[in-house]
Amino acid sequence: MPMRISADSCFVVLCVLVTVVAAAPAHAQVSPASGEAVYKTYCSSCHDQAGPRVPPRDALRKMPATRILRTLDFGVMMAVAYPIRREERQAVAAFLGTNEPEAAPPRSAFCSADRAIMSAPPAQSWNGWSATTSNTRFQTSEAAGVTAAQLGRLTLKWSFGFDGDVTAFAAPTVLNGTMFVGSASGTVHALDVRTGCLHWIYQANGPVRSALLGVEDGGRRTLVFGDQIGWVYGLDARTGREQWKTRIEEHEATRLTGSPAVHNGLVFVPAASWEETRAIDPKYPCCTFRGSVTALRVRDGSRAWKTFMVDPPKRTGMTSLGTATLGPSGAGIWAAPTVDARRGVLSVATGDNYSHPATDTSDAIVALNLTTGRIVWSQQTTPNDVYNSACGRMGANCPADNGPDHDYGASVMLVRTTAGREVLVAGQKSGVVYGLDPNLKGKLPWQTRVGQGGTNGGVQWGMTTDGRNVYASVSDMVRLPAAAGDPPLGDARFDPAQGGGLTALRLESGERVWFAAARPCDPPRPGCSPAQPGALTAIPGAVFSGSLDGHLRAFSVEDGRVLWDVDTAKAYTTVNGVQAKGGSLDGAGAVVVGGMVLVNSGYPRFGGTPGNVLLAFGID
Numbered sequence: 001m002p003m004r005i006s007a008d009s010c011f012v013v014l015c016v017l018v019t020v021v022a023a024a025p026a027h028a029q030v031s032p033a034s035g036e037a038v039y040k041t042y043c044s045s046c047h048d049q050a051g052p053r054v055p056p057r058d059a060l061r062k063m064p065a066t067r068i069l070r071t072l073d074f075g076v077m078m079a080v081a082y083p084i085r086r087e088e089r090q091a092v093a094a095f096l097g098t099n100e101p102e103a104a105p106p107r108s109a110f111c112s113a114d115r116a117i118m119s120a121p122p123a124q125s126w127n128g129w130s131a132t133t134s135n136t137r138f139q140t141s142e143a144a145g146v147t148a149a150q151l152g153r154l155t156l157k158w159s160f161g162f163d164g165d166v167t168a169f170a171a172p173t174v175l176n177g178t179m180f181v182g183s184a185s186g187t188v189h190a191l192d193v194r195t196g197c198l199h200w201i202y203q204a205n206g207p208v209r210s211a212l213l214g215v216e217d218g219g220r221r222t223l224v225f226g227d228q229i230g231w232v233y234g235l236d237a238r239t240g241r242e243q244w245k246t247r248i249e250e251h252e253a254t255r256l257t258g259s260p261a262v263h264n265g266l267v268f269v270p271a272a273s274w275e276e277t278r279a280i281d282p283k284y285p286c287c288t289f290r291g292s293v294t295a296l297r298v299r300d301g302s303r304a305w306k307t308f309m310v311d312p313p314k315r316t317g318m319t320s321l322g323t324a325t326l327g328p329s330g331a332g333i334w335a336a337p338t339v340d341a342r343r344g345v346l347s348v349a350t351g352d353n354y355s356h357p358a359t360d361t362s363d364a365i366v367a368l369n370l371t372t373g374r375i376v377w378s379q380q381t382t383p384n385d386v387y388n389s390a391c392g393r394m395g396a397n398c399p400a401d402n403g404p405d406h407d408y409g410a411s412v413m414l415v416r417t418t419a420g421r422e423v424l425v426a427g428q429k430s431g432v433v434y435g436l437d438p439n440l441k442g443k444l445p446w447q448t449r450v451g452q453g454g455t456n457g458g459v460q461w462g463m464t465t466d467g468r469n470v471y472a473s474v475s476d477m478v479r480l481p482a483a484a485g486d487p488p489l490g491d492a493r494f495d496p497a498q499g500g501g502l503t504a505l506r507l508e509s510g511e512r513v514w515f516a517a518a519r520p521c522d523p524p525r526p527g528c529s530p531a532q533p534g535a536l537t538a539i540p541g542a543v544f545s546g547s548l549d550g551h552l553r554a555f556s557v558e559d560g561r562v563l564w565d566v567d568t569a570k571a572y573t574t575v576n577g578v579q580a581k582g583g584s585l586d587g588a589g590a591v592v593v594g595g596m597v598l599v600n601s602g603y604p605r606f607g608g609t610p611g612n613v614l615l616a617f618g619i620d
Helices: 015-019 035-047 065-074 086-096 148-153
Strands: 154-161 173-175 178-181 187-192 198-203 213-217 220-226 231-236 242-247 261-263 266-273 292-297 303-308 314-318 324-327 338-340 345-349 364-369 375-380 413-416 422-427 432-437 443-449 469-473 502-506 512-516 537-539 542-546 551-556 562-567 591-593 596-601 613-619
Touching (some): 035 086, 065 086, 148 551, 173 213, 173 591
Antiparallel strands (some): 187 198, 231 242, 261 266, 292 303, 314 324, 364 375, 422 432, 502 512, 551 562, 591 596, 596 613
């Protein structure tokens, strides 16, 4: 993920992270993982004690192990689990929990036989991270089915709850009127867009937040997607049956956040990782992960080529505590690649290095040959950005001369201007938006600052464009110190008036057209921030942007005035009978298709408000 977390910014519940991690054994020594040992190291100091907000060990022993693992992966304990290997999480979940399966959805949640899957016209589609392979996140009037003038008539049509989850972060895909969406539990759902009924469900090995990509393959439509532990899947879109699955990276901390892209029977899968957070442990040898793109054949998941963003790591020295240091590392790819078929290249945006030495492919836009994966050119915008999560407390694994942690988390957009010229547009956590010339190896005709930038600032998950202007929102959240009397499991405290903002830039020159300031939280409350880190979406005349305060707003492309505003942070009665509520909006943005506006609500990481609901708005 493009934002980083430090021990200072974790929830107060992380008592074990601050007091126990320093004494944890080196991860290399915990193989095979012992669930009892992991529990004693990371969990016992809280769960062996009586407390009103911490379930005791006896209560955990009555829970399914799958539910405990979900809580560690992307639940209320995810901040504790960041430094813990997935193998260790699985071991402690099995040690504590039961073998009982979690309850399946009730029969009433499934569609009737007369409601066929993918039966709507092809125009009612949004395939993958963006409606097109150019990653502009722009939906045409025909496909959107709603105009800017009609937005005031949008009302909630249905809601769907993700059972047991506290985050709703997956990016929806819509194909011919059927939505395919993952979840923090790893359950992939096929839903009817009009009613929210279920066609089928599939259980992945790990949490799924990337958008599923529908690919035509010999008369069959295959859904390709990755999970948060490194697996890539190919499913039959009509039935949900698994066609193939493969793990594309050997590194245990692999994390597949970016959605795949496709061209000529190959799907391109970007890889990032959790390894930055592993470095919190002072005995973890940091670092060895290498960002990459893997090209897989759609027909069977076999590998066509693979390209790493940095060279193989070597030992470079040791920390003050005597732990080995390794590098180069990092340059993960968090977002969907962009296909440029005319030039035969794939454009990706990379993250920072985790350890020295710094490389010239970190914090960069990199173009790869579509057929071979060979790097054609690379344009770095922030050199020498070496950072990991140990730097939040200046721990032993924090590199010298670290930061500024300005990596890319948003896809590059390939846009044709009104003058007929093509430009690549990239937004960075630095708060700067860049225009690059794809004909001149990424030369920078313009660059414009739209925010302050920082570890939790700048452009986070994605911009949008209508071909005339580029629209960029920023996070720039401001965290406040915890106050006396704050509950240990409460949301983080943010400045309720600082952060956020939406800027329109002229595509041709990067010149600012207008700026719409964020709206302060009203009333101010824990977990509320006006920051706007989530991806943007545009239709003719309007731009949709969510914020950590739970509001989804549509802004006029002419002057930035608000056309529509809905607060998603409340409880909902869902079509599948799950208790659900909304929270902060972050990560994947809204999808507009067939007269519907679809958005997930709930994002507790970094202190936002939890939630577990998918919302579908339509015109009355």
